Amino acid sequence: MQNNSIAVIGAGKWGQALHFALNQKQKCYITSRTKRELDNFVDLETAMDCEYLVIAIPAQEIRTWLKENFVFKGQKILVASKGIEASSGEFLNEIYASFVPDENIGFISGPSFAAEVIKGLPCALVINSTSKNLYDLFQPFFPNFIKTYYSKDVIGAEIAGAYKNVLAIASGICEGLQLGKNAQASLIARGLVEMQRFGKYFGAKKSSFLGLSGAGDLFLTANSTMSRNFRVGLGLSQNKKLEDILEELGEVAEGVKTADAIDKLSKKYKIYTPIANEVKLILNGKNPKDSLKDLLKN
Numbered sequence: 001m002q003n004n005s006i007a008v009i010g011a012g013k014w015g016q017a018l019h020f021a022l023n024q025k026q027k028c029y030i031t032s033r034t035k036r037e038l039d040n041f042v043d044l045e046t047a048m049d050c051e052y053l054v055i056a057i058p059a060q061e062i063r064t065w066l067k068e069n070f071v072f073k074g075q076k077i078l079v080a081s082k083g084i085e086a087s088s089g090e091f092l093n094e095i096y097a098s099f100v101p102d103e104n105i106g107f108i109s110g111p112s113f114a115a116e117v118i119k120g121l122p123c124a125l126v127i128n129s130t131s132k133n134l135y136d137l138f139q140p141f142f143p144n145f146i147k148t149y150y151s152k153d154v155i156g157a158e159i160a161g162a163y164k165n166v167l168a169i170a171s172g173i174c175e176g177l178q179l180g181k182n183a184q185a186s187l188i189a190r191g192l193v194e195m196q197r198f199g200k201y202f203g204a205k206k207s208s209f210l211g212l213s214g215a216g217d218l219f220l221t222a223n224s225t226m227s228r229n230f231r232v233g234l235g236l237s238q239n240k241k242l243e244d245i246l247e248e249l250g251e252v253a254e255g256v257k258t259a260d261a262i263d264k265l266s267k268k269y270k271i272y273t274p275i276a277n278e279v280k281l282i283l284n285g286k287n288p289k290d291s292l293k294d295l296l297k298n
């Protein structure tokens with residue numbers, strides 16, 4: 001293993017933005033399934049030999065990707081994905097646990113549109129890991145325009161980052177239906193309560209939902225057309241077909257599959273998640289106006 005070297009795996013929007021950021025202080029490699037003309041682009045084998053890895057591939061692809069490609073050699077890893085596996089309802093930390101020991105892995109959370117990070121605009125992120133040492137090791141790689149915080153609430157950060165994508169879809173629908181700012185603020189506020197309730201069931205801390213990982217990322221994505229998930233919601237409000245919306249998007253909108261995962265988990269464990277459940281129904285063809293009526297009735 002090449003000591004003190006760092007690589008980003010996945011050269012999508014977020015991978016490229018993280019690569020730009022991490023390349024400021026020292027050379028950072030990047031690799032991806034599709035070869036690209038990027039500075040320091042290397043093959044997967046070279047990247048995998050780095051001591052520090054940042055993995056930015058969609059949540060639904062991670063299990064297969066790990067099985068087919070990953071060899072643990074003691075690397076320290078940051079997971080940049082935000083989603084819950086729909087097929088199993090498993091959280092990413094549970095999937096990674098079969099491949100990497102807890103003390104070698106952390107999860108990035110917080111409000112961070114790739115399009116702004118790649119311009120070097122300021123932002124604040126949380127690195128969530130059971131190991132403070134892992135945070136201390138990764139922190140020096142981050143440039144001055146990214147302020148980092150440490151939290152050990154891995155499950156809280158994961159749920160907040162995944163859930164806000166579903167709520168961003170709901171908010172996009174609300175915007176598209178022109179229901180007004182009062183309705184949208186109510187939806188976002190009730191969404192925050194809902195994701196905290198869901199998180200509590202799995203042992204997440206309330207403070208994660210009130211800080212950058214929860215409210216911070218929710219307020220960002222649920223209020224902006226820069227969010228892919230929000231744009232999915234706008235498309236649904238116009239009665240566009242989901243497959244057409246996703247094709248037009250051309251990038252991942254994690255909320256679509258995460259809505260399935262939340263629906264599955266909330267039914268299994270009897271957790272009250274009305275907004276996520278309606279999003280799942282809309283994604284499956286329910287008329288958004290009927291959903292809103294059902295959500296708003298007393």
Ligand SMILES: NC(=O)C1=CN([C@@H]2O[C@H](COP(=O)(O)OP(=O)(O)OC[C@H]3O[C@@H](n4cnc5c(N)ncnc54)[C@H](OP(=O)(O)O)[C@@H]3O)[C@@H](O)[C@H]2O)C=CC1
Nearest residue numbers: 010011012013014032033034057061081082113114251252
């Ligand atoms: N964009 C953003 O602002 C932010 C995104 N995130 C999260 O980061 C994750 C990635 O998002 P983002 O980069 O924006 O998405 P994109 O759709 O832009 O890119 C996805 C990346 O994943 C790779 N990929 C897709 N499927 C596979 C697979 N089966 N095996 C290997 N690689 C695969 C693609 O590789 P290739 O192109 O080489 O084929 C591509 O590099 C998501 O979970 C997202 O929620 C988190 C914070 C901010």
Ligand SMILES: O=C(CO)COP(=O)(O)O
Nearest residue numbers: 110111112113227228229
């Ligand atoms: O997670 C994000 C910003 O923090 C990006 O959100 P979208 O995937 O909805 O664009």
